[in-house]
Amino acid sequence: MKILIVPLNWGLGHAARCIPLIRKYAADGCEVVLGGDGDSLTLLRKQFPELRSVEFPALKLTYSESNTQVGAMIRMLPRLIIGSLRDHYALKRLLATESFDRVISDNRFGLYTSLRQKSRWLPRRKRMQPLPAEKRKEPETIYITHQVMIKLPIGLRWMEPIVAAIHRNIITRYTQCWIPDYAGENNLSGDLSHKYELPRNAKFIGPLSRFPAAKSHSLYGDKLQTYPAVAVLSGLEPQRTLLEEQLMQEYADREERLLVVRGLMDQPNTLITHKNITLVPYLNDSDLQDALLATRTIIARSGYSTLMDLAALGCIDKARLIPTPGQTEQEYLARHLQQKKQQNSSSEKDNNPLKKQQL
Numbered sequence: 263m264k265i266l267i268v269p270l271n272w273g274l275g276h277a278a279r280c281i282p283l284i285r286k287y288a289a290d291g292c293e294v295v296l297g298g299d300g301d302s303l304t305l306l307r308k309q310f311p312e313l314r315s316v317e318f319p320a321l322k323l324t325y326s327e328s329n330t331q332v333g334a335m336i337r338m339l340p341r342l343i344i345g346s347l348r349d350h351y352a353l354k355r356l357l358a359t360e361s362f363d364r365v366i367s368d369n370r371f372g373l374y375t376s377l378r379q380k381s382r383w384l385p386r387r388k389r390m391q392p393l394p395a396e397k398r399k400e401p402e403t404i405y406i407t408h409q410v411m412i413k414l415p416i417g418l419r420w421m422e423p424i425v426a427a428i429h430r431n432i433i434t435r436y437t438q439c440w441i442p443d444y445a446g447e448n449n450l451s452g453d454l455s456h457k458y459e460l461p462r463n464a465k466f467i468g469p470l471s472r473f474p475a476a477k478s479h480s481l482y483g484d485k486l487q488t489y490p491a492v493a494v495l496s497g498l499e500p501q502r503t504l505l506e507e508q509l510m511q512e513y514a515d516r517e518e519r520l521l522v523v524r525g526l527m528d529q530p531n532t533l534i535t536h537k538n539i540t541l542v543p544y545l546n547d548s549d550l551q552d553a554l555l556a557t558r559t560i561i562a563r564s565g566y567s568t569l570m571d572l573a574a575l576g577c578i579d580k581a582r583l584i585p586t587p588g589q590t591e592q593e594y595l596a597r598h599l600q601q602k603k604q605q606n607s608s609s610e611k612d613n614n615p616l617k618k619q620q621l
Contacts, residue, residue: 268297269368275567277302319348346372374435409454439464471574487556
């Protein structure tokens with residue numbers, strides 16, 4: 263089986279949660295081709311240098327510096343639409359010269375395909391030779407998302423059913439929709455994938471995490487077990503940089519040591535230390551897993567892929583989650599997780615016989 267996997271370049275989370283899928287398919291003897299753009303594709307290339315990769319059109323998305331992202335999202339909307347169309351036709355051009363059995367898109371809207379309209383998808387570039395008609399076939403297309411329903415700011419909540427219907431229309435263009443979560447109450451995504459009825463082609467596949475199966479070679483050994491606090495940064499600029507600067511100021515006058523994993527995939531992977539603060543552009547899976555397991559405090563955005571990783575490591579209880587200001591999905595996930603913690607804590611108290619005896 264030949265498989266193309268293309269994550270969205272919106273932080274590193276979409277690419278990170280594709281890693282276990284790539285590992286599984288490679289272990290099963292499938293031919294896996296990586297796709298994407300920017301840091302997300304760089305992450306996959308570093309993880310799997312032996313695999314071939316294909317670049318897709320870059321979106322070049324950015325956040326606002328303010329505490330609301332409404333204006334930024336409105337400005338990004340035309341880019342998302344145009345980017346989806348560019349993805350769609352880039353995939354058609356690729357399928358004109360190369361055959362795949364399965365195309366997996368992590369939150370890239372345009373990677374569905376219908377090769378039935380043959381006259382419209384054939385490439386115009388003369389140097390590209392289309393496959394013979396007998397070798398052309400329509401691949402199975404998979405769309406991965408944890409937010410079938412997209413959270414909107416309070417003033418726009420009335421539009422959520424409309425946006426959900428639009429997203430549902432996109433999802434139904436794919437053969438299947440995979441939701442990386444559990445069905446029922448034991449879930450991480452809450453309303454994002456449980457509030458509305460799912461499309462008929464959607465199913466829960468369980469959380470996806472590159473941990474705890476990390477087997478990459480450690481570059482730093484026991485050095486990463488000496489940091490009481492570890493910050494893992496990701497996401498769109500300038501908010502990634504703003505959080506880094508905030509943490510640098512917060513820990514500047516402390517004795518407690520802080521390791522900052524900056525999430526910058528295009529920089530040399532060297533440790534830089536300023537007094538009690540150490541910065542590293544990125545860590546491989548083995549080193550990051552060691553650092554997260556050894557530390558007392560984890561500082562991170564409340565992105566869904568981060569929550570899946572922390573859940574896989576059993577580290578959610580020591581996480582200090584800082585949502586991107588105005589990013590409604592992350593703000594909701596942080597609240598949802600806090601509510602589940604409180605419910606679990608209350609349930610434990612109610613079921614504690616010693617507690618009942620004292621009462």
